[in-house]
Amino acid sequence: MHISQLVDIFTQEISTQSIMDQISQISQYHRIQGSMKFHESAKHIQAILSNNSIFSKIYEYPADGKWEKWGWVSPISWDIKSGECWLMKPVKKRLSRFIDHPMSVITHSKAADFEGTLVDIGKGDKPSDYAKAKGKIALITASPRRIFSYAARHDVKGIILHPDLNRAAQIGDTTVQYDGFWPVNENLSDVTSGFSISHAQARELQNYLRGKKEVKLHFKIDANFSDDKRKLHVLETPFIGSERPLEEIVIIAHLCHPSPGANDNASGSATLLEIALSLNRMIKTGQIAQPKRTLRFLWVPEFSGTIPWLAEYDQQRNTEGRKILSVFNLDMVGESPVKVGTPLTISSPSISTPSFLPGMIRYVSECVKKQKVAKNGWTYQLNYDIQSFAGGSDHLIFNDSYFSIPGVMFGHDDPYHHTSADSIDKVEPLECRSAGVITGVTAYSLATSNSLFLQEILASVFSDIIEEANSLNHRLNKSGELSQAQQLRQKELLAQMSTNRLKSILELDFEGNLKEDIEHFSKLVKLHFNHLIQKNTNSEEKERMENISNQIIIQCNFIGPLPFKRLMDPSRSESNQLRLGSLTKKYWGGLVLELLNLANGKMNVEDIFLLLKIPYPDVMYDDIKYIVNLFIEEKILLSVEN
Ligand SMILES: [Zn+2]
Numbered sequence: 001m002h003i004s005q006l007v008d009i010f011t012q013e014i015s016t017q018s019i020m021d022q023i024s025q026i027s028q029y030h031r032i033q034g035s036m037k038f039h040e041s042a043k044h045i046q047a048i049l050s051n052n053s054i055f056s057k058i059y060e061y062p063a064d065g066k067w068e069k070w071g072w073v074s075p076i077s078w079d080i081k082s083g084e085c086w087l088m089k090p091v092k093k094r095l096s097r098f099i100d101h102p103m104s105v106i107t108h109s110k111a112a113d114f115e116g117t118l119v120d121i122g123k124g125d126k127p128s129d130y131a132k133a134k135g136k137i138a139l140i141t142a143s144p145r146r147i148f149s150y151a152a153r154h155d156v157k158g159i160i161l162h163p164d165l166n167r168a169a170q171i172g173d174t175t176v177q178y179d180g181f182w183p184v185n186e187n188l189s190d191v192t193s194g195f196s197i198s199h200a201q202a203r204e205l206q207n208y209l210r211g212k213k214e215v216k217l218h219f220k221i222d223a224n225f226s227d228d229k230r231k232l233h234v235l236e237t238p239f240i241g242s243e244r245p246l247e248e249i250v251i252i253a254h255l256c257h258p259s260p261g262a263n264d265n266a267s268g269s270a271t272l273l274e275i276a277l278s279l280n281r282m283i284k285t286g287q288i289a290q291p292k293r294t295l296r297f298l299w300v301p302e303f304s305g306t307i308p309w310l311a312e313y314d315q316q317r318n319t320e321g322r323k324i325l326s327v328f329n330l331d332m333v334g335e336s337p338v339k340v341g342t343p344l345t346i347s348s349p350s351i352s353t354p355s356f357l358p359g360m361i362r363y364v365s366e367c368v369k370k371q372k373v374a375k376n377g378w379t380y381q382l383n384y385d386i387q388s389f390a391g392g393s394d395h396l397i398f399n400d401s402y403f404s405i406p407g408v409m410f411g412h413d414d415p416y417h418h419t420s421a422d423s424i425d426k427v428e429p430l431e432c433r434s435a436g437v438i439t440g441v442t443a444y445s446l447a448t449s450n451s452l453f454l455q456e457i458l459a460s461v462f463s464d465i466i467e468e469a470n471s472l473n474h475r476l477n478k479s480g481e482l483s484q485a486q487q488l489r490q491k492e493l494l495a496q497m498s499t500n501r502l503k504s505i506l507e508l509d510f511e512g513n514l515k516e517d518i519e520h521f522s523k524l525v526k527l528h529f530n531h532l533i534q535k536n537t538n539s540e541e542k543e544r545m546e547n548i549s550n551q552i553i554i555q556c557n558f559i560g561p562l563p564f565k566r567l568m569d570p571s572r573s574e575s576n577q578l579r580l581g582s583l584t585k586k587y588w589g590g591l592v593l594e595l596l597n598l599a600n601g602k603m604n605v606e607d608i609f610l611l612l613k614i615p616y617p618d619v620m621y622d623d624i625k626y627i628v629n630l631f632i633e634e635k636i637l638l639s640v641e642n
Pocket of ligand 1: 254264265331332393
């Protein structure tokens with residue numbers, strides 16, 4: 001069987017109706033990490049698996065705000081029954097209600113039943129802002145998780161969050177944003193109560209305040225932090241491999257988030273479920289064979305469930321020889337091209353782990369793209385874009401150099417995510433199916449690794465490599481930003497990485513059929529790069545040697561994936577905070593994490609910069625130097641003797 005035939009079979013099997021049904025069901029649960037409703041949503045999926053005779057298991061991890069691994073602290077389990085915010089003065093009316101918009105109550109709010117006077121303190125991102133809100137309710141735009149300790153210091157009664165102008169322009173006048181306090185055990189007593197309101201509602205309150213009218217609000221919330229017995233739940237379904245069960249491919253989706261969260265991430269969770277159900281049907285009916293390696297499906301609370309799950313895996317990879325070969329993360333896969341936007345973005349694995357995956361996914365995606373579907377008078381055709389490594393979701397933990405597991409994420413740019421507008425009308429089930437087919441086919445081919453699949457993978461990775469080499473060459477000829485010596489070095493680094501990408505296929509080839517072919521293609525890659533790397537002059541070589549001897553070698557000064565709180569360290573000076581904030585905004589997610597992934601104690605800063613500039617052409621050397629120096633100062637990075 002060829003991969004394109006597999007694409008046809010998966011496309012026939014995956015049901016868009018069943019995906020839509022499940023998105024509608026899952027989005028009814030207010031599935032905050034560690035809450036009862038999260039647990040119920042996991043049970044809901046487990047029941048469907050069980051009705052189809054598919055084994056699954058729920059892992060339980062602490063949700064007490066104390067458990068810690070690699071500097072990541074577990075969230076605290078929190079449940080909510082109801083909440084209402086009333087405007088009492090100057091007019092009496094209800095502003096929001098939990099049953100209308102569950103995310104209108106700020107997650108982790110304390111139980112409340114009080115009246116308070118509102119003061120507008122602007123953004124509210126500085127401790128001093130809260131002095132004027134003592135004993136009152138503060139109207140703010142800053143994220144509650146970053147400021148609740150400031151509010152506590154000044155005995156602020158509660159907060160009202162509203163979108164700033166930029167955010168309001170994206171999400172609209174009447175949309176409510178999602179946010180939470182995210183306390184840990186240490187600062188749990190600082191948590192206050194809060195509501196999230198729309199831009200239009202905030203404007204109304206601000207108009208009263210401008211007119212010197214007293215604005216009085218009544219908060220009523222029935223919510224509580226649960227006792228220590230409540231856990232974080234991770235649902236897992238393995239399809240155990242028939243020949244190499246310890247080698248596994250993981251497909252993951254975070255099930256958490258507030259209701260509705262239709263695209264983020266009921267879409268990924270429902271698509272993951274439908275891939276598992278389809279796989280089961282196809283194996284049962286004999287359309288495809290049992291996979292030789294294990295395929296493992298995971299529904300997690302984002303980050304907070306993945307960290308303890310991987311901590312267990314970390315032990316087993318040493319004691320039992322378990323090995324995850326690749327990871328597929330489905331996070332926001334259903335965005336309607338018409339109502340939200342396009343394309344389906346596929347973020348590549350970390351460049352610190354050169355992998356066949358992007359080339360293979362491009363090949364499978366092209367097969368999916370060929371399928372056009374007529375729908376309501378328009379033609380649906382997959383529009384996808386393979387991008388550089390991005391952070392922002394669970395795959396980043398697997399990609400971290402501590403694990404070095406190549407993982408991709410399927411997602412979309414979506415202005416409505418984390419708002420009340422992330423509702424089911426924004427979902428296009430054909431988009432979910434495309435992501436499901438690409439994921440299912442790629443994962444199944446890896447798990448099966450028959451020689452036909454492997455040959456197709458090899459050929460597609462090779463053509464991807466040649467295309468990338470040519471496009472880098474073209475870019476270098478055009479831009480003139482790098483010196484001749486730097487250009488040469490960058491091509492050398494890409495050549496090295498490309499050869500390693502080809503070699504990564506060897507890991508799949510347990511029958512050893514492909515060794516010669518891979519050597520052959522490696523030679524072709526070398527020839528191609530030789531052609532692109534023109535003979536360097538002596539002066540270039542001299543410049544290069546001087547440059548390298550001036551460079552420091554950097555190494556990560558911590559084990560495991562760096563927790564976000566260290567990247568956003570509030571104790572950092574304000575100017576550093578601002579500078580890093582603007583840099584990370586520019587390069588957020590991917591670049592900073594890639595810098596840490598590449599800091600392996602062997603590579604110098606110049607090489608790391610040149611490598612980073614392949615996937616992120618806009619990055620500037622001064623920015624990298626700035627981040628490196630700051631991280632050395634903060635002991636996130638170590639400078640190693642050259
Ligand atoms: Zn998400």
